[in-house]
Structure formats: C-alpha cells, structure tokens
Amino acid sequence: MSYFVDSLRQLAGLKPVKPTPEQIPIPIQLIYKEKRKTPLTRDALQAVEAGHARSPNRHKWRNRRWITLIVVNLLFVVSYVLDVQLVEGALTASRVIGFHLADLNSALQVTLAYKHVVINLLIGTLTVVVLWILLGGRTFCSWVCPYHLVAEWAESLHLWLAKHGWAIDIQFHRTVRAVFYVIFALLALLTGYTVFETISPTGILSRALIYGPGLALLWILALLAVEVLLSRRAWCRYVCPIGITYGLVGVFSPLRVQYKMQSCHHEGDCRSVCLVPHVLDVTIRGRARGLATDIGADCTRCGLCVDICPTSSLSFTYKGLEKVL
Amino acid sequence: MKETPTGRPTPTPKPRRKTKKLRDQGRREFLRSAALLVGMVGASLAGLIPLIGRANARLRPPGALKDRLDEQEFLSACIKCGQCVQVCPVEAIKLADIDDGVGLGVPYIQARDQSCDFSCDGLQCVLACPTGALTHDIDYPAETRMGFARLARPGGCLAVRGLPLKGEARGPDHPALLRFESVDRWTPIRLAEHPFDLPLCDLCVRLCPIEIRITQCEAGTPPSGDPNQCPPLHAIRLEPKPDGLSATPVVLDGCVGCGVCEMVCPAEPAAIVVDIHRSADFQ
Ligand code: SF4
Ligand code: SF4
Ligand code: SF4
Ligand code: SF4
Numbered sequence: 001m002s003y004f005v006d007s008l009r010q011l012a013g014l015k016p017v018k019p020t021p022e023q024i025p026i027p028i029q030l031i032y033k034e035k036r037k038t039p040l041t042r043d044a045l046q047a048v049e050a051g052h053a054r055s056p057n058r059h060k061w062r063n064r065r066w067i068t069l070i071v072v073n074l075l076f077v078v079s080y081v082l083d084v085q086l087v088e089g090a091l092t093a094s095r096v097i098g099f100h101l102a103d104l105n106s107a108l109q110v111t112l113a114y115k116h117v118v119i120n121l122l123i124g125t126l127t128v129v130v131l132w133i134l135l136g137g138r139t140f141c142s143w144v145c146p147y148h149l150v151a152e153w154a155e156s157l158h159l160w161l162a163k164h165g166w167a168i169d170i171q172f173h174r175t176v177r178a179v180f181y182v183i184f185a186l187l188a189l190l191t192g193y194t195v196f197e198t199i200s201p202t203g204i205l206s207r208a209l210i211y212g213p214g215l216a217l218l219w220i221l222a223l224l225a226v227e228v229l230l231s232r233r234a235w236c237r238y239v240c241p242i243g244i245t246y247g248l249v250g251v252f253s254p255l256r257v258q259y260k261m262q263s264c265h266h267e268g269d270c271r272s273v274c275l276v277p278h279v280l281d282v283t284i285r286g287r288a289r290g291l292a293t294d295i296g297a298d299c300t301r302c303g304l305c306v307d308i309c310p311t312s313s314l315s316f317t318y319k320g321l322e323k324v325l
Numbered sequence: 326m327k328e329t330p331t332g333r334p335t336p337t338p339k340p341r342r343k344t345k346k347l348r349d350q351g352r353r354e355f356l357r358s359a360a361l362l363v364g365m366v367g368a369s370l371a372g373l374i375p376l377i378g379r380a381n382a383r384l385r386p387p388g389a390l391k392d393r394l395d396e397q398e399f400l401s402a403c404i405k406c407g408q409c410v411q412v413c414p415v416e417a418i419k420l421a422d423i424d425d426g427v428g429l430g431v432p433y434i435q436a437r438d439q440s441c442d443f444s445c446d447g448l449q450c451v452l453a454c455p456t457g458a459l460t461h462d463i464d465y466p467a468e469t470r471m472g473f474a475r476l477a478r479p480g481g482c483l484a485v486r487g488l489p490l491k492g493e494a495r496g497p498d499h500p501a502l503l504r505f506e507s508v509d510r511w512t513p514i515r516l517a518e519h520p521f522d523l524p525l526c527d528l529c530v531r532l533c534p535i536e537i538r539i540t541q542c543e544a545g546t547p548p549s550g551d552p553n554q555c556p557p558l559h560a561i562r563l564e565p566k567p568d569g570l571s572a573t574p575v576v577l578d579g580c581v582g583c584g585v586c587e588m589v590c591p592a593e594p595a596a597i598v599v600d601i602h603r604s605a606d607f608q
Contacts (some may be wrong), residue, residue, distance in 0.1 A: 074378055092430075093406035093455045099456055106404050110456055113401035118457040121404070145537040173358040183366055191373065192401050198372030199365065203405060207420060207430055209406055216423035239365055247542075 004251055007297035011247045013174030016281040019289050028288060031262055035285075049269070052310035056193040059317075061303025068143050076210050091144070091206035092197075093124060100124030104132070104249065105242040106203065109196055112188035113269040116305040129249060131278040137250020141236065141243055142275070142302035144244055146209065147220070151233060156225045159233050170231040172238045174278065179189055201235065235274055243300075250297035254319035257295040257306060270305035281306060283313070294319075333533035358552050372426035383425075384584060384601055386418050387469035388442060388451040388459035402458035403432030409450035409459060415502040415513050417441045418450060426505050434471075436584025436599050441471070443534045443583065444504035444513045465534055467557035472582030473603035474529075474561065476574055482596035483526035486561060487571035490526040493517045494589045506537065516589065527563050529574050529586035529597050535560035558605075561586065578605055 010016070021029070040048075052058065076094070079086040082139070088095045092106040102124030111117055132140055141148050161167035184196040197203055204216045204258055227234050236243060260284055264287040271277040279299045282288050304313045385391065386409055390398040409432050410418045417439045418432045425431065432450075434441055434483050443466040451459045463469055480486045494516055495501060502513040511598045521528070530536055535557050542555035558579030563572040574586075574597060 088453070089406040089408040089413050089455070093404040093408070095408065095453075095455070102404065102455060110402060114398065116402070116457075118453045118461075120457075124455055165599060170357060171354065172361050173354050176362055177372070179362060180365065184369070185364070187366075187369070188401075192397055193373065193376075194401060194405075195369045195372055197405055198423070198427050198429050199369045204423075207405065207407060210593040211410060211420050214422040216429060219415070219423060233459050234361075238361060240594060 006248070007101065007251045008309055010276075010279055010296045010298040012178045012250075013176065016278055016287075018287060024286070024289055026126075028261065028290065032275050032286060035266075045265060045267060048265070048310045052308075055296055057307070061307050062276075065302060066149065066272075069149050071185070072144050072207055073146050073206070076206070080210050085250050090203070090210055091146075093121075093205050099127060101128050101131075103202075103242070104128055105245040106194075106197065108185070108245065109188045109194040111280045112185055113192050113194045113216050115192075117187075119214050122244070132246060132255050134247045136253045136255035136301045137248070137297055138243060138246045138251075138300040139255070141240075142300040145202050145242070146205040148236065149203070150220070150224060151236060155233055161228065162232075163322045168231075170232070170234075172234070174238070177238050177240070177244060180239050181244045186198060196241060198243070200240075201243055205308055221256070236275055243298075250301075254321070256302065256319065257299055257301060257303075257314055258317040259283055259288065259293045259295060260291060260293060260313050260315075261293070262313075263311040264309075265311055269308045269316055270314060271312065273304065273308050275300055275304075275305040295317075337556055342355065367591050372429065373430065373507040375424065375426035377428065381429070382601070383421065384436050384471055384582070386413075386432050386434060386450045386459055387443075387448055387466070387471060387581075387583075388454075388461075389432075389471070390458060390460055390583055396434060399429060399458055400428055402459070403431045403454075404456045406455065406492050407432070408453040408455060411454045412445070412449040413441070413451070414445050415439060415442060415504075430563065434584060436587045436593055438588070439501050440584030442503050442513070442532075442585050444502075465488075465554040465557075465579060466583070467538065467554060467579065467582070469581045470604040470606060471584070472599040472601045474576045474580050474582065474586050475600045475603075476576070476592065477598045478592070478596045479573065480596075481592035481594070483591060484572045484574060485566075485596075487568070488526060490521050490523045490528065492522075492590055493520050494528055494591050503585070503589070506541075525570075525572065527572075527574075527588045527589060528591065530561050530563050532573075532585055532589050533561050534583055534585055535579050535581060580605060 025214055062170070064192050076085045076090060078084070079088065086097060092101055093102040100120050102121055106123060107121055107125040110121070158167050162169060187195040199219065201220050203219060208214060208217055223235050242322055268282065268283070270279045274280055276298045279296045282293045303316065306316060331583060384427070385396065385399060389396065390402055407420050410420060417434050419435065421428045421431050421433055423429050448463065450462060450468065451461060474480060497517050499517055501516045501518050504513040505519055508514055508519065525590070536559065539550055539556045539559060545557045558581040559577045560581065561574055561576050564575045565572045582599045582604060586597045587595045587599050590597050
C-alpha cells in the first residue's frame with residue numbers, strides 16, 4: 001500500500017493494515033527469521049537501552065524542538081512588546097517582515113464562515129502551504145504549536161501519576177478526530193461563525209502570550225486537567241482539526257521519519273513515547289514490508305522516537321536529498 | 326480484515342470471531358467517543374450564546390464589517406490575529422476574551438478608556454487586517470462607520486449646565502492618549518498632560534477628530550496633505566441655548582462614532598456616548 005493511502009488512512013483514524021506474509025518480500029522475512037533465531041536476552045536489551053539512555057544524543061531532537069518552539073513563539077511576543085515589527089500578529093495569521101502568513105486551519109474556518117476570500121489571506125495561506133510542504137506538515141504541531149509544549153509537559157505528569165495509579169488513560173476511537181474535522185468545517189459553513197476558534201487552545205495560547213492572559217486560559221487548564229488525569233494527550237490525539245489540516249499537507253512533504261527494520265529490536269520504546277503511536281505500527285515485528293519505511297503523514301516529526309530508539313533504527317530523512325545530505 | 330499472527334507465514338488465516346468482551350469494549354469505546362464529540366461540539370457551540378440578545382454589543386475598530394444590528398460578517402471574517410491591535414499608535418484596540426464566545430480574540434474598542442482618534446492618520450488597523458474583516462474599501466477616517474454619538478445624559482453635560490472646564494479633562498491620572506495637532510503632529514500624548522481652561526466646556530466638539538479635520542481643510546492644510554478627504558461633513562456642534570450661557574452638543578450626519586467625545590467627556594459617567602447600533606448611514 002502506498003505512502004499516500006497509508007497516510008490518509010492514518011489521518012482518518014482507520015486501523016493500520018497488517019501485511020499478509022505474502023506481501024512481505026522474502027529477504028525481509030529472512031531478517032525476521034534471523035532475529036527470531038538469535039533473540040536478544042532481556043539483559044542484553046536492557047544493556048543496550050541503558051547505554052543509549054546515557055548517550056549525549058538521548059534528547060537531541062527534543063531539545064532542538066523545544067528551543068525552536070519557544071523561539072518561534074517568543075518572536076511574536078518580543079516583536080510586539082518591543083515593537084520591532086519582525087513578526088506581527090499571532091499564530092492564526094501574521095506578517096513576517098512584510099510577508100503574509102495564515103494558519104491553514106484558521107484560514108479554512110474563516111473562508112467557510114465568511115464565504116469570501118481576500119487576496120492577502122490567499123497569499124498567506126499559499127505561502128504557509130508551501131512552507132509546511134517543505135517542512136513536513138504536522139511539524140507545525142510539535143515544533144510550533146504552543147499547546148503542544150504545555151501538553152507535552154502535562155503528559156510527563158500524566159505518565160508519572162499513571163505509574164502510581166493516580167491517573168487513568170481513557171482511549172477514544174481514533175476516527176473521532178476526523179469526525180470532529182468534518183463537524184467543525186460544517187459548523188463554520190452553516191452558522192457563519194468560526195465556532196472552532198472559540199475552543200482552539202492553539203489560538204488562545206498564542207494570543208495569551210502576545211496580548212496578555214485572560215479568562216480563556218481557564219479552558220486551557222480544563223483541557224490540561226483532562227489530559228493529566230483522564231486521557232493522555234486527548235486534545236491532540238482525538239480532537240484537534242489543526243493537526244489533520246497540517247497532516248494533509250504532510251502527505252506531500254518530503255521531510256519524514258524513516259524506519260530501518262534491520263537493526264530494530266521491536267521492543268516498542270518508540271511507540272510508548274509517540275503522540276500518534278499508530279504511525280509506528282510498522283515497527284512491530286512482521287509489519288514492515290521493506291528494509292526502509294517512511295512513517296506516515298500523521299507523524300508530527302517531533303523526533304521523540306528518533307531520540308529514544310536505542311538502535312538508531314529511526315531517523316529523519318528528506319526525500320530526494322538523501323544523497324546530498 | 327483478515328488477521329494473521331504477526332510475521333509467521335501461516336497457511337490458513339484463521340477467521341477471528343469477536344468475543345463478547347471485545348464487543349463490549351468496542352461498544353464502550355464508541356459511547357465514550359460519542360460523549361467526547363458531544364462535549365466538545367457543545368463547548369464550541371456554547372460560544373454562540375453570548376450572541377443572543379446583544380448583537381453588536383461592542384464598539385469595533387474602523388471599517389469593521391457590519392450593518393445596523395448584525396456584525397456576523399465581521400465575526401466570521403476576523404481571523405483573530407490582532408494585527409490591528411499591534412499597529413494602533415494609541416493602543417485603542419483590545420481583543421475580546423472567552424466570555425464573548427465566538428467573539429473570542431476579535432478586536433473591540435472601549436471608547437471611554439481609550440478611543441480611536443485616528444492618530445495613525447492612515448487607518449493603520451484597516452491596512453493591517455489580512456482578511457478584510459476591517460474592510461479595505463475605506464481610505465479616510467471620515468468614511469468609517471463605527472457608530473453614532475448620542476448625548477445620553479444631558480443632565481450631566483457641563484455645557485448644558487453652563488459650566489466651565491478648568492484642568493485635565495479626565496483627572497490627572499487617566500491614561501487616555503490623544504493626539505493634539507498643536508502639541509505634536511505625530512505623537513499622541515496623555516490627555517492628562519493637556520489641561521484646559523474653558524469658560525464653557527466644549528471638549529466633545531473641540532477634540533472631535535472629524536471637526537479637527539474640517540478645520541484643517543478650511544485652513545488649506547489637509548491632514549497628511551491629502552486634499553481628497555476635504556472637507557468631511559460636520560460631526561458635532563454646540564448649539565447655544567436662549568439664555569446665552571449654556572449650550573447643547575448636537576451630533577450631526579458626519580459623526581463616525583470614533584468615541585473621542587465619549588473618552589474626553591469630563592462628566593462622570595460620560596454625558597455623550599457612542600451608540601453602536603446606529604451610524605451615519607442608518608440612523
Ligand atoms: S494537534 Fe493541534 S493542538 Fe496538538 S499540537 Fe497539533 S495543532 Fe497543536
Ligand atoms: S484608525 Fe488608527 S488610531 Fe484608530 S483604531 Fe485604527 S489604528 Fe488606531
Ligand atoms: S487584523 Fe483583522 S483579522 Fe486580525 S484581529 Fe484585527 S480585525 Fe481580526
Ligand atoms: S462626535 Fe464624537 S464619536 Fe462622532 S466623530 Fe466626533 S468625536 Fe467621534
């Protein structure tokens with residue numbers, strides 16, 4: 001099944017398709033067989049992981065990502081507070097040294113509600129489409145969205161609480177996010193108001209940072225409380241239409257995380273840290289159909305899996321530029 | 326979908342039957358997801374509640390798309406970016422909070438605290454707006470239609486009572502900014518830094534930006550040197566009463582509802598306020 005179809009299925013929330021044995025090429029089957037013949041002992045596995053945990057690269061991508069995310073959001077703040085007119089506006093729409101940029105989902109909602117497109121908005125939207133095709137689509141989520149960062153911190157709290165039995169992880173059906181997407185689009189079209197923006201933590205947080213806090217932050221707190229106590233990363237996993245919008249852009253992006261099955265131990269560390277673990281189903285023993293597989297477009301390119309993989313089986317790749325880089 | 330034990334080549338894929346437990350799990354997951362859906366959609370729809378019964382309840386920046394009772398177009402066209410906020414030299418524009426529901430993040434002006442005085446000359450907020458929520462069809466302050474001033478409490482008006490004005494319009498501590506051509510052509514200063522000494526209060530007329538423009542046009546020095554905007558229609562004037570000692574502010578067809586008169590009015594609460602449901606075009 002092609003990368004595109006797989007990606008679209010993921011975005012819709014459908015179950016990943018397991019390959020039948022006939023679909024797995026013989027050489028790949030042989031590698032699995034080889035791995036099974038010489039299984040890694042528990043101790044050996046732990047040794048590998050412990051060694052990796054001490055590696056200086058253990059948080060390489062996370063650190064780069066946090067810095068990027070904070071810098072991007074601070075640019076908005078600093079630029080307004082110091083009035084340097086570098087980046088004007090908020091994440092929903094902005095002007096960067098004179099260039100219009102518009103958040104794709106906000107632009108979509110406004111267009112559906114207002115039923116009219118202004119040229120500046122169109123220019124801003126197209127610029128952003130091109131930008132995120134180059135940069136990976138859902139990279140917006142993990143590298144720019146301010147809610148992602150606080151939700152990531154809330155997630156660590158959730159995991160710690162859950163370990164002690166003080167928090168639970170209610171899971172929802174993953175198709176619900178696609179249903180949300182359609183419903184919010186329809187609501188904008190039918191009511192004529194950008195109804196989703198009222199509850200969008202991305203917009204609320206971005207504006208709160210730039211223009212000062214307000215009551216709307218209570219909504220953010222409520223969302224975080226749910227994620228900490230009841231359901232891990234619920235907003236991003238099951239609700240946020242922004243994620244789907246950028247996911248659709250990501251389908252066409254050459255920037256991807258790539259999985260190399262040969263070195264993989266299939267112990268599943270990557271899936272345990274991932275915001276969207278279904279994209280990593282290919283790392284389960286017997287799922288890969290080739291030596292190297294690109295992770296689908298629902299991946300936010302956050303690099304947590306790249307960081308945690310003890311065998312470097314996951315890495316960033318840029319299609320068409322592998323030779324150059 | 327056929328399922329096979331992972332990785333192992335099995336000759337006959339065994340058909341999977343859902344056990345009762347699995348079916349129960351599936352049903353519960355479905356119900357949970359439906360509840361999540363209803364909850365979130367409900368929360369977002371709750372944003373429509375503040376619209377009920379208070380259409381147009383806020384003064385919007387110049388050029389905001391709206392007609393007499395309905396600002397639906399404006400609310401839907403605004404992408405809630407605050408670029409209009411960022412360019413305003415007097416920081417007249419604020420973004421609404423979540424109690425405005427779908428109006429969250431949409432710009433408004435609290436005229437009594439800080440009104441738009443067109444001190445940017447070129448309608449900067451209109452130029453900055455990426456979506457046309459502040460319509461790009463207007464070029465000059467006199468073309469805006471934010472509202473219409475109304476002498477709401479004649480009893481409080483100093484002119485009506487025949488009273489003079491001595492000192493700062495709004496007290497020594499009020500932070501309101503206003504541009505005084507006579508002080509600095511470009512930079513607004515604090516209203517408190519500009520005390521008055523008037524035998525009869527006429528601030529609403531004297532400081533009305535439209536009236537100031539008319540004066541400039543008549544003096545042959547149009548604002549920004551652009552004669553195309555000259556002269557606008559009169560916005561407000563003071564009509565003397567028969568006693569010769571007092572007068573009534575009368576709002577005229579040229580009023581754009583900028584709110585300067587409301588901001589500078591020394592009476593507490595303001596005697597003159599901007600009516601958001603009216604404008605020069607529909608009264
Ligand atoms: S899914 Fe939505 S909220 Fe989550 S990181 Fe992406 S844009 Fe932000
Ligand atoms: S017209 Fe100028 S002064 Fe008035 S609100 Fe807009 S930017 Fe501010
Ligand atoms: S600049 Fe336009 S779109 Fe942005 S907040 Fe102001 S009115 Fe809304
Ligand atoms: S009368 Fe008041 S609201 Fe009307 S244009 Fe003059 S200052 Fe603005």
